[in-house]
Amino acid sequence: MATIANNGAGDVLIDVHDLHKTYTVGTQSVPAVRGVDLQIRRGEYVAIMGTSGSGKSTLMNMLGCLDTPTSGSYLLNGVEVSTLTDDQLADIRNREIGFVFQTFNLLPRSTASQNVELPLVYAGIKPAQRQERVVEAIRAVGLTDRATHKPNELSGGQRQRVAIARALVNHPSLILADEPTGNLDSTTSDEIMEILGGLNGAGHTIVLVTHEPDIAARCRRIVRLADGRIISDQAIEPTA
Numbered sequence: 001m002a003t004i005a006n007n008g009a010g011d012v013l014i015d016v017h018d019l020h021k022t023y024t025v026g027t028q029s030v031p032a033v034r035g036v037d038l039q040i041r042r043g044e045y046v047a048i049m050g051t052s053g054s055g056k057s058t059l060m061n062m063l064g065c066l067d068t069p070t071s072g073s074y075l076l077n078g079v080e081v082s083t084l085t086d087d088q089l090a091d092i093r094n095r096e097i098g099f100v101f102q103t104f105n106l107l108p109r110s111t112a113s114q115n116v117e118l119p120l121v122y123a124g125i126k127p128a129q130r131q132e133r134v135v136e137a138i139r140a141v142g143l144t145d146r147a148t149h150k151p152n153e154l155s156g157g158q159r160q161r162v163a164i165a166r167a168l169v170n171h172p173s174l175i176l177a178d179e180p181t182g183n184l185d186s187t188t189s190d191e192i193m194e195i196l197g198g199l200n201g202a203g204h205t206i207v208l209v210t211h212e213p214d215i216a217a218r219c220r221r222i223v224r225l226a227d228g229r230i231i232s233d234q235a236i237e238p239t240a
Contacts, residue, residue, distance in 0.1 A: 012075075013173060013205055014040040014063060019072035021058050021228075032058040033069070034228035040207065042173075045200040045238070047216035048209045050225035057178070059225065060209045064097055064176045065089045077173050094122050098167025102179035104159045106151045112162045113138065113147045119170045137165040141195055157188035164195060168204075175199065177208040181215055193218045197238070214239075 021033040033055045040046055050056040061067040062074060065081055068089070074081045077096055084092065098119075099105075106115045113134050120130040138147050141161040151159050160180060167175050177196065181189035197218060200206050208219060216222050217239045224232045 011042055012039050013042045013044075013077060014038065014207075015073075015075040016063075017073040019059075019062065019074060020070045021055075021062060021067065022070045032228055033062070035072075036225075036228075036230055038223065038230065038233075040205065042205050043200070043203055044205055044207075045197070045220040046207045047219040047222045048207065048225065049211065049213075049216050049222055051211065053227075054225040055228035056209050056225050058228075060176060060178055060207075063174075063207060064099060065093045094119055095170065096173045098170065098172040098175045100160070100163050100167050100175065100177040100180045102182035104151070104156075104163045104183075106159060106162060106166075108151050111148050111150055112143060112154065112158075112165075115151070115162055116165045116169050119166060123170060133169050133171075134165075137169040138162075140168060140199075141165045155188070156184050157191055160184065160188075160192050161195065164192070164199075168199070173205065175204055175206045177206060179210055180208065181210070181212070189215065 016036055016038040019033055019036040020031070023030045023032060036059060048056050048059065058067065062069055065076070069082050072082065076092065079092065081089070081092065107118070116134045116137055117130055120133060125133070138144055141164050143158060143161050143165065146154060146158055151162070154162065180196070181192055184192060193215065196206055196208070210216050217236065219236070220238050221233070221235050223230055
């Protein structure tokens, strides 16, 4: 495997060693991730790339604590995730990880503010503090004037901004973005990548899954997978 890139960022946030994930389909075992070793430091901006079936989505799901490994070690912020119960995983997801999905995953009958507020409700944050954080997160993505609008009153790019604000609102250690521009046109994709780049510039750790080379080129490091294994891992100079 290629030497892991190190861009000089802070201490290790994600520390994965010999990670495997095998699914059982009928009587067959289907390996999706095979012996991945990966370190990501605080403040990094990493793209995970690979063709369909390469294992990138499975790896993303394990990094996001949405799935558990068959074997191997995964330390997130010093916590061994692979040994946690379902309730503990749910707590880690809510406290440590902000998710941005290709399909936005917004509640259609709730306003932008209410969608952004949801992780804080789950975390038991008091209403006054929730409101303060929601305003801060929506301002960070430039949607203050659309805070009371519902998703069907917003463009695709605006909906993805709401999703990014929701990912930010709990002040997570890690932002995971799964094909965040997959449903957007090129101009809107550029706007979303500008926002993500600005968040990384402000110190947020971002891991982005994409199959699009021009999107990956906006990051600072590209990890490529094939057949469930890392085949390259290199630091890059991001494009504008």
